[in-house]
Amino acid sequence: MDLSGAERIVIIGAGQAAAQACASLRLFGFQGSITLIGEEAALPYQRPPLSKAYMKGELAEERLYFKPAAWYEDQNIDTVLSVRATNIDRSAQTVALEHGGSVTYDILIITTGSRPRALPVDGADLEGVFDLRDLADVERIRPRMIAGKKLVIVGAGYIGLEAAAVARQLGLEVTVLEMEDRVLARVTSPTMSSFFETEHTRQGAVIKTGARLASLSGSDGKVTKAVLADGTVIDADIVLVGIGILPNVELAEEAGIACSNGILTDRDARTNDPQIFAAGDCAARPLVHYGRKGRLESVHNAIEQGKLAAAAIVGKPRPAEDCPWFWSDQYDLKLQIAGLSQDYDETVLRGDPETRKFAVFYLQNGKLIAVDAVNSPPEFLASKKMIMTGARLAPETLSDTSKSMKEIAAAAV
């Protein structure tokens, strides 16, 4: 569909994908109006530091923002903040706002992101129990991150473990509860899980796997205890919940836009309505290196889909799609992940986890599909390229540390 006559773009959701779409649209020469609707009070900001450097107090708030307020004015981008969009009317091409009024679009971009999965136990609403998703969450949590306080983290995913690392570095007593039999169970291999569990234990955090939270209890409305299904009681001054996120697809679904664990898009971030695009955590997109559709919760994905949508809207050639990538900072460990490892049938270890510098490669039928690299940028960057070319590698080649990753990549077919 030719969108070249479009004059009014409305973006619902003001996170990373939205910020990227704004920047790319202007960079690509779109001169019409852009209205950015966000339910948070803040202009678009980076979320990754919220569970890392920002939580620790090492990064000033102003450094979280992608662009200063003046940029939106200069670029003639109308920001409508602290306002929820409540309805999309596709025939009238309008978006209704919660306090009344609506905005009209020629093109709509849905970047509504995701929300934390709610903790399904009694006591989840006690004071002192927090999600970790927004700037406002961290503002509430940070004053309580005081040395000696007892922190219970529910969920040993990346957010939970990053928060655990920050809390240990600030001197809190930390217990991490994980339902599965290992940390990071949904996202990585047993080798990596075991490494991170050992590391957190060495740093003084208590990791309880196979731990089913039964309830939270407290006094005077404040949380004081976490109670496990086996009867174990753990004292808690603060509870952080990190048990996954859910895509915010309701607005799209109610408007009849096709969704299936995310708003379904094509390679250009376009939904089944040619005038509506979706990008970021809320979108389920073609994963071109894996031959399937999927939803990615990552910076790379938000940036890339923001760019893809902008390019399609202005009629530019589609930008190249990168191999998915992620990172996590815990203590002095930098974990860099390239690719999607879910469907692996073989893992290869390169280096020695004891040295805190190693990588685990994931192969499927001999083809490299992902890597988890700890303090090992060459393994990460070389793999990123090799995954995109569909390289086949022998396990003994990948594990051979006498050869550099440059040499291995150069010889890969």
Add this chain to the structure above:
Amino acid sequence: MAKIIYVDHEGTERAIEATNGESVMEAAIKNSIPGIDADCGGACACATCHVYVDEAFLDKTGTAEDMEQSMLDFAENVQSNSRLSCQISVSDALDGLKVTTPESQH
């Protein structure tokens, strides 16, 4: 404060005033300098803020640490004056710093 001059791969210069403590990458992003992607936002995780530092400033910007150097090893068209701009912190000493951006960050 320091004046930083960004030169794109076609030779166009753009000068901005950067604040002490922010990185050369952050100053570029806030001022919409083209040619620097900085996908990871400064976590030294992505190698998409590669710049070439003007030879006259190499002693003032210092040298890349191990992590940064090993990221740079995999960037395209790396030279001896290549740095990741997220790892260069702005200070008065860098006033007048000139950095050139490569044709592509990917």
